[in-house]
């Protein structure tokens with residue numbers, strides 16, 4: 575089994591390298607820091623463990639941070655940059671209102687700098703922290719090719735334009751992911767990251783009240799679950815919220831498929847995945863079958879590899895930031 579998985583992974587790396595190469599971009603390598611920072615993965619994994627020991631709910635936050643980095647200008651750490659007097663950065667855009675984990679990334683970066691000053695990018699650190707967060711709450715410990723460089727700009731307007739909205743239907747989701755080089759299966763298995771984490775009422779309350787002219791609540795949401803959510807989220811009360819997987823909110827497992835299958839996906843974007851026959855089939859087999867559930871872990875690793883390769887900067891592009899929230903001067 576392991577050999578087959580390794581082969582699939584090797585093919586995926588190879589395919590992604592070809593894809594990058596064809597587009598003229600540089601590429602990433604598994605042993606990129608072998609000479610310059612041989613203990614990197616251990617430093618980051620230990621730091622992540624320390625962070626999660628204090629607050630395990632940061633695992634989903636750190637995973638989401640990586641997603642928001644990659645979907646806006648590619649995985650080049652722009653989500654980490656602070657606004658300046660003359661520029662509003664991505665992290666201050668509307669979809670970022672609820673991002674968390676910035677101080678923790680600074681902490682990991684500081685620990686890496688102690689041992690390997692000036693060589694490891696914030697973009698790579700974020701990619702590793704996201705993987706370690708997933709692995710340390712029960713998910714797959716997939717491989718992360720490295721060698722990303724850090725970008726030097728960050729625009730709030732680009733976050734708004736590039737990030738998918740929780741009210742997107744299937745067509746909008748598919749188009750949004752396709753614009754990042756991600757396919758239908760990537761859309762599904764990456765959405766399954768919603769097996770961990772918390773959402774604020776504002777992200778789904780439109781499904782609970784005055785949903786449409788014909789339906790007070792979203793008909794694609796289980797009516798009993800809608801009542802529970804209404805109690806959690808009274809009208810115009812956007813501060814509270816609900817875990818996306820209320821059964822095991824901090825365990826990376828296959829319950830997402832269970833929830834979506836029973837119309838308890840929290841967002842319209844989760845429910846929308848049932849509207850494609852192939853995705854519906856994947857959801858149905860992966861909600862119970864243990865073998866298929868392990869194949870989800872494999873698929874997730876491959877899709878994270880693809881997401882983690884979006885528009886990366888390599889070679890002499892960008893820089894290696896000293897502080898993740900600030901471009902070098």
Ligand code: HEM
Pocket residue numbers: 631633634635636637638641672674738739740741742747761764765767768770771772773774775776777841843
């Ligand atoms: C398919 C399109 C997606 C949409 C529309 C979407 C939307 C959202 C929204 C609205 C929230 C809740 C924010 C809040 O109310 O606080 C959220 C949370 C989250 N998302 Fe997604 N997301 C998508 C894809 C992804 C992907 C690809 C990943 C990672 C691979 C991801 C990982 C997460 C995680 C882990 C959380 C929980 C964050 C926390 O607990 O702090 N999402 N997402």
Ligand SMILES: *[C@@H]1O[C@H](CO)[C@@H](O)[C@H](O)[C@H]1NC(C)=O
Pocket residue numbers: 656897899900
């Ligand atoms: C970036 O902004 C955060 C939050 O406002 C702040 O805590 C941090 O010190 C800033 N980083 C730098 C390098 O000024």
Ligand SMILES: *[C@@H]1O[C@H](CO)[C@@H](O)[C@H](O)[C@H]1NC(C)=O
Pocket residue numbers: 783784809
């Ligand atoms: C739903 O719509 C009705 C009629 O427009 C309005 O009176 C009511 O306040 C709305 N409810 C919510 C929760 O927005």
Ligand SMILES: *[C@@H]1O[C@H](CO)[C@@H](O)[C@H](O)[C@H]1NC(C)=O
Pocket residue numbers: 859863864865866869
């Ligand atoms: C469970 O998944 C495995 C692997 O994909 C498959 O071979 C098997 O037929 C599935 N079993 C059921 C009951 O669907």
Ligand SMILES: CC(=O)N[C@H]1CO[C@H](CO)[C@@H](O)[C@@H]1O
Pocket residue numbers: 665666667668670671672673
């Ligand atoms: C956490 C964070 O940086 N939130 C910011 C998101 O953007 C709004 C403006 O759109 C800021 O007011 C928040 O501080």
